[in-house]
Amino acid sequence: MLRGSNLLSLGNYNQAVILDLIRRKPGTSRADLQRRSGLASQTISNIARRLIDAEMIRESEPGDAVRGRPSIPLVVNGGGGFAVGVHIDPAHLTILLLDIAGEVRHRLHLRTPQATNPGEMTALIAVSIGRLVREAGIDRDRLLGVGIAVPGPLDVRTGVVLDPPQLPKWRDVRLRADLHDATGLPVLLDKDVTASATAELRKSADSDFLFLYLGSGVGASVVTQGQVLRGASNNIGEIGDILVDPTAEDLHWSGRRGGLAAACVPEALVIQAVQAGLMVLPDLTDYLATDDAFTTLTELAAGGDAKASFILDRAARRVAVGIGVLVNFLDVPRVVLGGPTWNRLSAAFLPVLEDAVRRELVVSREAFSVVASTVGELIAAQGAADLVIDHFLAPHASVLVID
Amino acid sequence: MLRGSNLLSLGNYNQAVILDLIRRKPGTSRADLQRRSGLASQTISNIARRLIDAEMIRESEPGDAVRGRPSIPLVVNGGGGFAVGVHIDPAHLTILLLDIAGEVRHRLHLRTPQATNPGEMTALIAVSIGRLVREAGIDRDRLLGVGIAVPGPLDVRTGVVLDPPQLPKWRDVRLRADLHDATGLPVLLDKDVTASATAELRKSADSDFLFLYLGSGVGASVVTQGQVLRGASNNIGEIGDILVDPTAEDLHWSGRRGGLAAACVPEALVIQAVQAGLMVLPDLTDYLATDDAFTTLTELAAGGDAKASFILDRAARRVAVGIGVLVNFLDVPRVVLGGPTWNRLSAAFLPVLEDAVRRELVVSREAFSVVASTVGELIAAQGAADLVIDHFLAPHASVLVID
The missing domain is CATH 3.30.420.40 (ATPase, nucleotide binding domain)
Structure with a gap:
């Protein structure tokens, strides 16, 4: 069983705020962070130190300073955490690994099996996630969770696919709980269009x-x-x-x-x-x-x-x-x-x-x-992974993940 | 010329926050306000005193206390301020006076004059506002401003009615500036549907x-x-x-x-x-x-x-x-x-x-x-007045008013 997210218990709200500011504006300096967050200089320094130690951020090369000491740009360290994004389309099954810096590290593209029943699909996705993580060679402890984008209608709060006209054998499928049971990972379920818009918003x-x-x-x-x-x-x-x-x-x-x-x-x-x-x-x-x-x-x-x-x-x-x-x-x-x-x-x-x-x-x-779109055909899977990363790293976590 | 809004210069942001909390939840107590705003007890007391002195709020009758001293409900004092709402529909011209507690104090309903040109309409509205205020018998110094709801399309930022298909003689009419010149009052222009939704949101x-x-x-x-x-x-x-x-x-x-x-x-x-x-x-x-x-x-x-x-x-x-x-x-x-x-x-x-x-x-x-709708046929005019009241009394004032 894969384990996720515990390494990333962020300690406190301020730490989440600072990480989010760096995610949204890569290359920001400690002085920038102080101005944007309103936190004290010493607090920023301490949080930056903890995030660097946890390998969530890293210092980048400073540019030329206009005057005085050059400020050191801080960027998210992609290797610090990952999310799996899954997109179930009636014809295409996409599974990818996104790092917290927003880069797709690895991906699998399968044709969606014919006449799929939900149990087989869950098993296939679980196996494929294991393969994805293995092939990408990442540390499983740094896997935050899995986001799944599906056609609607669905009940996002309970993680249930209701009765999508495009998946005729699927009726009230507890996909989030089933995939959580099959992988041990936190799982988030959302609609394909919502995931896609999230990916586009993040990228553009x-x-x-x-x-x-x-x-x-x-x-x-x-x-x-x-x-x-x-x-x-x-x-x-x-x-x-x-x-x-x-x-x-x-x-x-x-x-x-x-x-x-x-x-x-x-x-x-x-x-x-x-x-x-x-x-x-x-x-x-x-x-x-x-x-x-x-x-x-x-x-x-x-x-x-x-x-x-x-x-x-x-x-x-x-x-x-x-x-x-x-x-x-x-x-x-x-x-x-x-x-x-x-x-x-x-x-x-x-x-x-x-x-x-x-x-x-x-x-x-x-x-x-x-x-x-600037994101491309994988957009729904990438957005599903973005939603997982947002859940764990943004200051206001959603309540839509099972974990 | 009518004068508006200066009496209501709210002094500071906290005062606007407190007034907004009372508007949104009439009958709230000082203790409630402290909890909801996070401000200190003494700050709340001082602000409440200033707002009472300015006749913007008043103390209502306390209910039975469960224990200890009953808390005193604070409510917005309707007589503390007013806004005029105007709705120009091709067939109906509605002009009403709304107080800051959300009550319609007076109204005029005219058929929109035939083959109206914008200049005549502006003059008619200005005269009607004077009549409305006179008939309602309110203190002109307590008039915040005028909101006008019109069919689109329009440029809300510049206060210009562009080319509404329903008002064929209206092309690039600077209605906000013209009505400001004709009345001396702050004027806000917005779309009929936006004003209507605002009124419904306020009432329901x-x-x-x-x-x-x-x-x-x-x-x-x-x-x-x-x-x-x-x-x-x-x-x-x-x-x-x-x-x-x-x-x-x-x-x-x-x-x-x-x-x-x-x-x-x-x-x-x-x-x-x-x-x-x-x-x-x-x-x-x-x-x-x-x-x-x-x-x-x-x-x-x-x-x-x-x-x-x-x-x-x-x-x-x-x-x-x-x-x-x-x-x-x-x-x-x-x-x-x-x-x-x-x-x-x-x-x-x-x-x-x-x-x-x-x-x-x-x-x-x-x-x-x-x-x-719970608001009724006057909804667009009422919403236009609501938008003016929000502009002057909500903590985040819009930039869409000329004043």
């Missing part, structure tokens, strides 16, 4: 944006004034039913006709490709076959196929209508896109989206932009 | 809800964890273009076919009534005639007319689809409805909305509810 300097998550499903989250909104039941972001094209073709599909999910999720795009004669219908209950067919569609478009290009261009314009709804409602200056299918869609989407969204906006905005 | 105990504003236009705002979201450019809430019925009839109208505005604003409902043969088409550029025709439609429905009832029932079901979009996206547990047309729509809407919205929800919620 941006404090106000809408995050559009594109995976086997479509979702959104909102960062406002540097805070990730999560919704009253932590289930923010169900946007798949938003009507984006009243004239949309009938996909003979479970999702809402003319809705945002029907416009852009792999299953719906594959049906459109089949209707256009581009491919034969795969078994749509097989998420891997659907995902492969979706890849084929995007490759056809990249290769210049007119029908495939038409489908993805139309998808981008429909997504723009949906984004317009959200931007008009919440008045956000920037939209960031990411998630498991984003890399395959970006070539078709990025040239179209910004202008198409602008045409939907009621309030004209000079500064409005639509951009790709 | 609720800290998480979506506010749906129904007036000549339709808008929404969000309160999350006791904070009113305003959007990056303070223009939150443009929801009129959300598609709610792909099969909707063509209204030959400026709004989006099948959109939320086409489903529920007076102009669109009057066109539907005309199409159903219920009335002859009024001059739709005349907001008062349109508003009167809308009133006729709602009276017909209340009187049992089947066609009128059908139109309003259909409107409720379409509005439910729009609410569903917003609730699914932001995961809010409660929806509150209000605004200038709400009283005329509530009889048809309330019996239908909650169940109809529930059918739209992706995440099932036991506690979900759709309710009428």
Whole structure:
């Protein structure tokens, strides 16, 4: 059994405040910390000494001092602690190791097993975490815990996956408790869109944006004034039913006709490709076959196929209508896109989206932009790990971890 | 010229904190305040004495003490200060006087003059404020300022109304500066939906809800964890273009076919009534005639007319689809409805909305509810006055007032 987090018992609140200030502004000096925290100089020195001894921070090379003695920059010591981030998408299972300086140290990417039942999935994740830690060669005692990002709806407080439409065999699965039992590690469960927005917020300097998550499903989250909104039941972001094209073709599909999910999720795009004669219908209950067919569609478009290009261009314009709804409602200056299918869609989407969204906006905005995530396809897993690190290292720990 | 606010220079931050605590929890005792503020007992006593001397708070009747000396409840003294709230709707002009204890002391309700130009409107508002203050018989020196709620889009920071589709003659109107020049009072300008959500938050105990504003236009705002979201450019809430019925009839109208505005604003409902043969088409550029025709439609429905009832029932079901979009996206547990047309729509809407919205929800919620505002039709004007009181009395004053 792995053990976690005890080494990092931070002693007191001030220590957590100082570590958080260094995390948020790497290279800060003791004098900076004193100014920003309001703590006494001697207190800062003592805390810095303890954090250096615990290998949580280290001194970096000083720059040239303008006058007098150069101040020594303090940075988080990545090797001081780690979190595992897991992302369960119906087609993709991502497991990565993030250090407390925000670097991905190692990662595993598996196709999500077919017709998964929750017990098998828990066992697979537990085994994979062991493998990840072994391969990365880190000290297990420095593992803070595991964050899992899953499709909603879920009960974050009890750590239960309720009944995600994308995981039909999953009903009221106590994933957090089960994975805690299987690994002995603290475990946190959160929604894929919330984890993704957290990762984007950590990586970018941006404090106000809408995050559009594109995976086997479509979702959104909102960062406002540097805070990730999560919704009253932590289930923010169900946007798949938003009507984006009243004239949309009938996909003979479970999702809402003319809705945002029907416009852009792999299953719906594959049906459109089949209707256009581009491919034969795969078994749509097989998420891997659907995902492969979706890849084929995007490759056809990249290769210049007119029908495939038409489908993805139309998808981008429909997504723009949906984004317009959200931007008009919440008045956000920037939209960031990411998630498991984003890399395959970006070539078709990025040239179209910004202008198409602008045409939907009621309030004209000079500064409005639509951009790709700076984090990449692993974003939900990385965000799940970020949430664990925040839990243990931020001054106000959440109550959402089992440990 | 009226003078404002100088009498209320609060001396220091602690004094503002204490006054805010009493405003938020009327009847709180000095011992409570000490516990909640962390200030020393003697500091609390001194501040309470100064606030009583300034007539901003007063001592209320003590209840029975469980043991020992009964504690004396402190409450805000309504007569200590006032704010004027103005709401400019294309059909209705509301001007009211709110005291710092949250009571409406006096109000004027005018039909908004036809084909208003901004200069005439400013003059009318200035004259009306003078009349309001005279009729209420309050001391002008206790007037904090004027808050104006208007349809968006607007530039809250500069106090400029940009180009509201509902006020076609208004383009880049410096309403805040003009009204300040005309009255000599501090003036704050904000969006109708933001003001409404602020009033609802102040009046109800609720800290998480979506506010749906129904007036000549339709808008929404969000309160999350006791904070009113305003959007990056303070223009939150443009929801009129959300598609709610792909099969909707063509209204030959400026709004989006099948959109939320086409489903529920007076102009669109009057066109539907005309199409159903219920009335002859009024001059739709005349907001008062349109508003009167809308009133006729709602009276017909209340009187049992089947066609009128059908139109309003259909409107409720379409509005439910729009609410569903917003609730699914932001995961809010409660929806509150209000605004200038709400009283005329509530009889048809309330019996239908909650169940109809529930059918739209992706995440099932036991506690979900759709309710009428506790504030009533004057909500936007009252919220505009609340924003002024908050500006002057809350510890963190906004920078959005000209004074």
